[in-house]
Amino acid sequence: MDTDQxxxxxRRNIEGDRLSSLPIDVIxxxxxxxxxxxxxxxxxxxxxWKFIWTSLPYLSFSRKDFDTLPKFNSFVTHVLSRRNxxxxxxxxxxxxxxxxxxEELIKKVTDYAFSHNVQQxxxxxxxxxxxxxxxPLFPSLTLKHLTSRSFMACTSTWEFPALTTLYLSHITLYSxxxxxxxxxxxLKNLTLHHLTIxxxxxxxxxxxxxHSGISNLRLENVCLNxxxxxxxVVQLKNLSxxxxxxxxxxxxxxxxxxxxxxxxxxxxxxxxxNLLSAPEFGSYLCSLDKVDLSSYKPLSVSIPYKTEARKITxxxxxxxxxxxxxxxxDIIRLLSSSMELIPHLPSPFVNLKSLKVYPRPKALSxxxxxxxxxxxxYFLGGSPGATVTMVTSKEMKALENAASAEKxxxxxxxxxxxEKKYTKTNRAYWGDLVKAPMESKPYIHEQGNAEVDKxxxxxxxxxxxxxxxxxxxxxxxxxxxxxxxxxx
Numbered sequence: 001m002d003t004d005q006x007x008x009x010x011r012r013n014i015e016g017d018r019l020s021s022l023p024i025d026v027i028x029x030x031x032x033x034x035x036x037x038x039x040x041x042x043x044x045x046x047x048x049w050k051f052i053w054t055s056l057p058y059l060s061f062s063r064k065d066f067d068t069l070p071k072f073n074s075f076v077t078h079v080l081s082r083r084n085x086x087x088x089x090x091x092x093x094x095x096x097x098x099x100x101x102x103e104e105l106i107k108k109v110t111d112y113a114f115s116h117n118v119q120q121x122x123x124x125x126x127x128x129x130x131x132x133x134x135x136p137l138f139p140s141l142t143l144k145h146l147t148s149r150s151f152m153a154c155t156s157t158w159e160f161p162a163l164t165t166l167y168l169s170h171i172t173l174y175s176x177x178x179x180x181x182x183x184x185x186x187l188k189n190l191t192l193h194h195l196t197i198x199x200x201x202x203x204x205x206x207x208x209x210x211h212s213g214i215s216n217l218r219l220e221n222v223c224l225n226x227x228x229x230x231x232x233v234v235q236l237k238n239l240s241x242x243x244x245x246x247x248x249x250x251x252x253x254x255x256x257x258x259x260x261x262x263x264x265x266x267x268x269x270x271x272x273x274n275l276l277s278a279p280e281f282g283s284y285l286c287s288l289d290k291v292d293l294s295s296y297k298p299l300s301v302s303i304p305y306k307t308e309a310r311k312i313t314x315x316x317x318x319x320x321x322x323x324x325x326x327x328x329x330d331i332i333r334l335l336s337s338s339m340e341l342i343p344h345l346p347s348p349f350v351n352l353k354s355l356k357v358y359p360r361p362k363a364l365s366x367x368x369x370x371x372x373x374x375x376x377x378y379f380l381g382g383s384p385g386a387t388v389t390m391v392t393s394k395e396m397k398a399l400e401n402a403a404s405a406e407k408x409x410x411x412x413x414x415x416x417x418x419e420k421k422y423t424k425t426n427r428a429y430w431g432d433l434v435k436a437p438m439e440s441k442p443y444i445h446e447q448g449n450a451e452v453d454k455x456x457x458x459x460x461x462x463x464x465x466x467x468x469x470x471x472x473x474x475x476x477x478x479x480x481x482x483x484x485x486x487x488x
Contacts, residue, residue, distance in 0.1 A: 125150035347381030
């Protein structure tokens with residue numbers, strides 16, 4: 001054996017020893033960046049890693065990693081049955097399915113998660129049509145973060161006393177069970193996307209949603225098939241009501257004495273919103289800071305403008321303690337046509353620091369809007385030092401482009417970071433595997449070469465993706481800089 005070959009073998013042995021000597025939590029952390037399937041493949045790295053996957057605290061099952069559903073089901077069942085049941089599970093992700101996954105499998109995964117003290121559970125479906133009937137979620141004392149992006153109809157109350165963050169998409173609640181979260185005492189952050197609340201058989205058309213601990217609440221694309229919904233959230237700091245498609249006209253009463261920031265981007269929700277006073281919970285909206293009412297009236301809405309003006313005027317009175325206001329031009333125009341509704345009294349906005357007004361989307365760039373003097377007096381009479389910003393259509397378009405570009409860049413940056421981690425780990429992993437003599441990994445004799453070829457191909461593919469991301473990122477940077485020069 002020549003000196004060079006001897007040196008290569010020695011270096012390989014040292015590297016192998018380094019892998020074997022890594023602390024178990026470090027190994028687990030490394031493998032948390034890949035799916036469970038890839039983590040099992042990593043058992044070929046070192047003889048001491050052969051069964052490392054059985055103690056992983058992070059499990060990630062993706063339907064996209066398998067050609068057929070039976071293979072996916074078999075893999076999940078195999079992992080759960082052969083995993084070391086003495087070790088807890090920190091996180092479980094179930095994703096990538098399009099309605100073909102069985103509810104039995106979802107139940108199997110969630111049951112396993114709760115029986116092993118899971119802290120984070122994510123279920124993501126990419127099916128826009130199939131509605132999953134309720135999958136029972138058993139009580140958990142450890143679950144802190146729950147994300148469900150799948151069609152679900154919930155009929156029973158969840159018992160998750162440790163839960164702090166909850167994101168639910170495409171969920172249906174009924175009027176006799178909006179207390180779904182009442183036993184989640186530590187819930188702070190709640191996002192309900194495509195929420196539907198329907199009247200149950202014999203249920204009331206007036207629904208109360210009460211929770212004493214939620215700080216941040218976002219309702220996006222809600223559909224309220226009831227008459228009135230009362231939101232009683234005494235610790236609420238941030239409330240966002242967003243709608244992008246067909247809206248709802250149900251009355252929405254909110255009791256949130258600690259409210260700090262309010263965003264309403266839906267016309268029908270805007271004119272149906274009431275912020276109610278509740279003396280037993282403290283002063284009325286004394287902490288209100290930012291209010292964003294940049295809602296635009298759809299052409300399809302045919303409510304009499306007098307009714308709309310009256311309701312918006314009432315809402316502005318309720319928001320009188322706000323320091324920073326953002327309004328749409330539709331609101332200015334509506335109130336300007338009904339100035340008799342604004343009382344001839346001193347302006348109620350004594351804490352106002354700034355007022356910003358946005359034009360209608362797709363307005364002509366040469367349109368110049370001037371705020372009526374009576375409206376200026378109504379808003380600024382109590383705070384003459386407040387600043388007023390009239391955003392032009394050209395500026396709004398530039399802001400939209402910049403926001404879109406920044407969002408895309410953030411997504412690309414996150415993807416690039418993940419690709420770098422994956423590629424670096426992948427190269428080191430499979431590089432060592434290719435270099436190592438075959439006799440050192442007898443359990444992959446039959447499939448080793450094919451698997452290595454596949455991963456090498458994947459590595460080249462991921463490297464190409466990373467170059468595409470970098471190129472796209474550079475193009476975006478150039479566009480943003482050119483946009484800034486034009487604006488200046």
